[in-house]
Amino acid sequence: ASVALSEAEKVYIVHGVQEDLRVDGRGCEDYRCVEVETDVVSNTSGSARVKLGHTDILVGVKAEMGTPKLEKPNEGYLEFFVDCSANATPEFEGRGGDDLGTEIANTLYRIFNNKSSVDLRSLCISPREHCWVLYVDVLLLECGGNLFDAISIAVKAALFNTRIPRVRVLEDEEGAKDIELSDDPYDCIRLSVENVPCIVTLCKIGCRHVVDATLQEEACSLASLLVSVTSKGVVTCMRKVGKGSLDPESIFEMMESSKRVGKVLHVSLQSLLHKEESLGPKRPRVGFLG
Amino acid sequence: MxxxxxxxxxxxxxxxxxxxxxxxxxxxxxxxxxxxxACGGAHAGPALELQPRDQASSLCPWPHYLLPDTNVLLHQIDVLEHPAIRNVIVLQTVMQEVRNRSAPIYKRIRDVTNNQEKHFYTFTNEHHKETYIEQEQGENANDRNDRAIRVAAKWYNEHLKRVAADSQLQVILITNDRKNKEKAVQEGIPAFTCEEYVKSLTANPELIDRLAYLSDEMNEIESGKIIFSEHLPLSKLQQGIKSGSYLQGTFRASRENYLEATVWIHGDKEEEKEILIQGIKHLNRAVHEDIVAVELLPRSQWVAPSSVVLDDEGQNEDDVEKDEERELLLKTAVSEKMLRPTGRVVGIIKRNWRPYCGMLSKSDIKESRRHLFTPADKRIPRIRIETRQASALEGRRIIVAIDGWPRNSRYPNGHFVKNLGDVGEKETETEVLLLEHDVPHQPFSQAVLSFLPRMPWSITEEDMKNREDLRHLCVCSVDPPGCTDIDDALHCRELSNGNLEVGVHIADVSHFIRPGNALDQESARRGTTVYLCEKRIDMVPELLSSNLCSLRSNVDRLAFSCIWEMNHNAEILKTRFTKSVINSKASLTYAEAQMRIDSAAMNDDITTSLRGLNQLAKILKKGRIEKGALTLSSPEIRFHMDSETHDPIDLQTKELRETNSMVEEFMLLANISVAKKIHEEFSEHALLRKHPAPPPSNYDILVKAAKSKNLQIKTDTAKSLADSLDRAESPDFPYLNTLLRILATRCMMQAVYFCSGMDNDFHHYGLASPIYTHFTSPIRRYADIIVHRLLAVAIGADCTYPELTDKHKLSDICKNLNFRHKMAQYAQRASVAFHTQLFFKSKGIVSEEAYILFVRKNAIVVLIPKYGLEGTVFFEEKDKPKPRLAYDDEIPSLRIEGTVFHVFDKVKVKITLDSSNLQHQKIRMALVEPQIPGINIPPNVADKALTAPGGKKRKLEK
Incomplete structure (x- = not known):
């Protein structure tokens, strides 16, 4: 997704950033307003919808029974799939969104590919035989810049919302195993999302960098840096996108600001999710009609 | 919302x-x-009464409605069905739970709720805004449903108070769950257990007997001793079956020995198809027809099936020791070879209990309310019931349902359901045999009747669409005397080109029975009309069977016609099918038709038509026999009924006339023509009928028997069998041929319905036809209705519907039809047997000539041609010295003392009615000629023998 800007418009944006004043009035390290709602799709195990400016993301998590991977017999695993809906932009029609989808999915695999982000051991039902596989399906409904950050927030919210049914493994004398499902739908496992990282994307515009770039700002940037940060400010993964180059000094600066911004982002997301949950199952739903 | x-x-x-x-x-x-x-009369169908007055309960004297919970419905359905229980609210929650747990009870409660008289109302509480609740945290599904029931009860009480404050109307929750009851009372809902409530109905003390007797405490007091090992829970059984340590199968109790049973293993492993279960502990409370899980015992504990006949005679309730003694008796020394896989029942997967017919064996102790019930079916154990009307029930046939079988009880517990009437009464016995053969015989429900056409009925313009007017044809029907459901009629006329036009007209039942409605479902369930000796259990309501569908003379009737153009050699030149309107000119009996054909004086249209048909039929029959169709024989008997008492006064074997065979030939031809047509049109889902060729070994007995009379029977093909049967005549023994044909019938397989897409062997062995179906009797067979529908679709006279072209659905229908036909046949036989008994009861002792049909190790089976009656003459009796018997399997023959018996030998037997066992009266036969010392009963002794059973009876009654 991209917009066509004239030279004059670009100059206007770049000069504004120079002065720490962006087109919509934000400073360089300010996010746009984020809207989060969880439990929006009833037939998933967990779901969340995030709106960040004009970017609109829906994430569903589906827990299914599977067999653990050979090299990790005691762990479950996550699978990511990103669907770029042609509703978001006509460019995605047909197979147009596949490349972007794969790129985002790969990024997600990378940021979750460490022991601390999710406790995969808790997804194991019986070693080598059964485990939970969490299928994380991301749907892009609208692109308004800063896709990665919005997606990572939505994934985290959806994982927070995920409820995995509690099962017990029964074993008889011969060692034959059978899985028994609890008949209480409230009896389920929650995941700890404490260490799930969020992505903070920093766009290099002119000689400064901004977080949460809009589509127009992204058009002015030649290079940006994706930094995944945990709530404690630990950087778990980093990736440079765009065709421009970055000098080491500015990379260092960008990392520092990503940690700073990331921490704040995590804190406000966490408090929002807890607040929503405290409203209980009777809370009014906004959904897609709100 | x-x-x-x-x-x-x-x-x-x-x-x-x-x-x-x-x-x-x-x-x-x-x-x-x-x-x-408040909620208006938005409902059609049964509703509650405004002022329920008639229930005088001492617990709640004011007017009230009842609201039972699921378990009450499941276990106390017999109470709820009683006419005294009315004004009951059945919640949707309860209905759904019942549906999931027991289909037969669901069916019964549906019947009750549809009955206007009962005032049962189904309240859809799950969809009501105020009574719907969601499952809460920490609550399981059962708790949630209990709460839903309480919420609905509470809502009802408040609702009624608001609406009719002055009437003091209440809703009473009936629950046997103690916790649920406590909670209800706390919430201010009046609640009682089923027992409390039923006992408070002082006007209807007989209801107490119907209470299912479930409370565990009661049994525990009675005897603490545990006889049986525990049944494993279902989840464990399923695991075990999956891993192969247990096997799943149908439990089949032995008729002869109450301590023995076999379990037919489901699945396709050939070797261990059947597992023997011996001993009361291994049987572990399984009842005939249950689906059970068995564990195979180690080879060292395998046993052989015993040949001992054992009846459970224990009157004392817990003679387990005695049973153990008897079990030892079973374990006689046997050779290794005889050992069979033996197992024990570890758990029940599905109970298949149904209400059982039988009689009460009154307890020895006077005033005792606990009695044992002996079912008519010997494979069912005795059932302990509690009743206060024991003396009234003595000597009656009653129905009892099993409630449960605790671990410490020798017998299952049950409760009394219904009194059928005195034993030996014709109505009672007919009811019993219908129930025992699972023949649906209740009057048609209101829902079914609502689909009948309104009277007076006449043919409308609409009906004439796609229909040919054949009223001008000279059609007539030929049936047995007294037949009211005439489903076929015939005509034959000469065409201008010299050829003959022959038509078979079948009642168009499918015009009246539309697919999927209640009428259709009910006839599909019944499957066939059952003809008993003096009663007919209709498959379709009488209005259709005896009036609108019956092709009576001189009225316009809708028909489905099959019309051929034939030449005078009976070769079919053209076949066509059409829906039509006919007007039969005459309904004849076989004898009348025969008379017309034979008398030269008659030359009217009907008679010429009949003669033409008869001519063609003869040619057709010849052609069929040449192709190898079998002419078999079975002795059929008819009773002459006394017109006043309806008791049989004489019996005779059915006569066969030329006209019988004439009608039969054309029906066969129509069936074959239709079968070809529907198979051509619907190769995957035509309903056909096949008759598999029997395996060669089935004929052994026939071949051997013929050999003993120096005759040769070839069995390699149907044709050679038919030919050799024709040739097997003996000038000095004219009945021999019939006997051989009777024997040949016994060698045959059962003919069955099937769906053409599910099978590839279509051959009909007996008729020597490559394809066959049933088309000609839609009034009395459901298969024909389906065939009519298929044919109607094939010729574009009617529209199709999804189920018709679903081969799995069709195959399910076939399965039910085959079962119903088998059961109808058994019921018919049982009815004949009962009437034979009645006949001999009035006739006293008679001696008749008989022929030996089979020779057994210790008995001969004889057939009395005069009565078409078959019976067994035993040569070994209890408490008598055994005669010297020598059995030769090869010939086969039996030598007793000095006399040798062969198959087909003529003997003379004495026929008596043995009523030593009230429940199982039977015809007993004894040898009179040839005389063998020690075997024959001299006439004077015979009289004594007859009185002896009476003495035994008295002893039993004590």
């Missing part, structure tokens, strides 16, 4: 799926009380 219901489900593959259903809540569901101002 929309809610979504979410629940988790385990799939068969082992996964867990989350299922979300939309659930709509409404505010316009009525409470069912008539004239309720």
């Amino acid at each position: 929309l809610r979504s219901k979410t629940f988790l489900k385990k799939t068969r593959a082992g996964g867990v799926v989350k299922i979300v259903r939309e659930h709509y809540l409404r505010d316009d569901i009525g409470c069912g009380a008539p004239a309720c101002s």
